[in-house]
Amino acid sequence: MSAPTLLLSDLHLPAAPSPLRETFRSFLRGPARESKAVYILGDLFEHWIGDDLGLVDYADEAQELRALHNGGVALYFMRGNRDFLVGKAFSAATGVTLLPDPVQIRLAGVATLLSHGDLYCTADVAYQRWRRFAHNRRVQQIFLRLPAKLRRRIAGAARGRSESDKQSKPVSIMDVDPGAIDAAFRRYDVDRIIHGHTHRPDLHQLEVDARIVERLVLADWHPGRCEYLRCDEDRIERVCLR
Numbered sequence: 458m459s460a461p462t463l464l465l466s467d468l469h470l471p472a473a474p475s476p477l478r479e480t481f482r483s484f485l486r487g488p489a490r491e492s493k494a495v496y497i498l499g500d501l502f503e504h505w506i507g508d509d510l511g512l513v514d515y516a517d518e519a520q521e522l523r524a525l526h527n528g529g530v531a532l533y534f535m536r537g538n539r540d541f542l543v544g545k546a547f548s549a550a551t552g553v554t555l556l557p558d559p560v561q562i563r564l565a566g567v568a569t570l571l572s573h574g575d576l577y578c579t580a581d582v583a584y585q586r587w588r589r590f591a592h593n594r595r596v597q598q599i600f601l602r603l604p605a606k607l608r609r610r611i612a613g614a615a616r617g618r619s620e621s622d623k624q625s626k627p628v629s630i631m632d633v634d635p636g637a638i639d640a641a642f643r644r645y646d647v648d649r650i651i652h653g654h655t656h657r658p659d660l661h662q663l664e665v666d667a668r669i670v671e672r673l674v675l676a677d678w679h680p681g682r683c684e685y686l687r688c689d690e691d692r693i694e695r696v697c698l699r
């Protein structure tokens with residue numbers, strides 16, 4: 458039996474000391490060490506406004522990731538909507554391979570598409586407009602050259618706005634759009650999609666072109682529940698850390 462592949466997302470680790478950060482580090486020192494590969498599907502960090510600042514705020518996690526990589530575990534990171542500015546310096550410091558969103562892999566014997574998930578929340582038109590702007594390379598280059606203090610201020614203002622927007626949005630548009638999910642199953646010809654972002658951990662079975670396929674939603678972390686997905690050759694299970 459070969460070592461498992463582990464997946465997790467939406468830890469939303471704060472820059473301040475936190476039990477969540479301790480749990481993540483013990484995950485890296487514990488179960489992750491026994492694995493073949495670890496996929497982090499975005500929003501590992503609550504905010505990331507440049508590798509220069511992030512690698513200072515999250516120096517301990519970066520060090521643990523590096524130790525894991527040096528120990529021979531393959532590490533993959535897909536950017537989320539909170540940490541979409543994770544870049545090459547983070548990758549170089551930790552040994553983590555950055556993945557595009559989405560990406561196809563074979564997992565537990567099944568053709569699988571991995572995504573953070575925000576890409577499929579297409580009913581939220583205002584968010585998708587912001588996403589296109591924020592993912593523009595030029596925009597990112599300009600932002601990352603700003604002084605740290607200004608970057609923190611802009612990020613704080615953007616966060617405040619997104620929180621107040623969330624209050625006024627109907628719950629349904631904060632979830633993935635069924636049409637967008639169907640389209641992804643067809644386009645990538647996969648039998649399973651694994652994503653996070655929505656904070657609605659679940660397993661959905663659906664029919665696409667007379668095929669039964671699966672959409673597995675990863676759990677977000679909070680003090681009462683920290684979990685990861687363990688994928689062996691023939692089975693997938695959710696494992697609780699706390």
Ligand SMILES: [Mn+2]
Binds near residue numbers: 499537539573653654
């Ligand atoms: Mn997210």
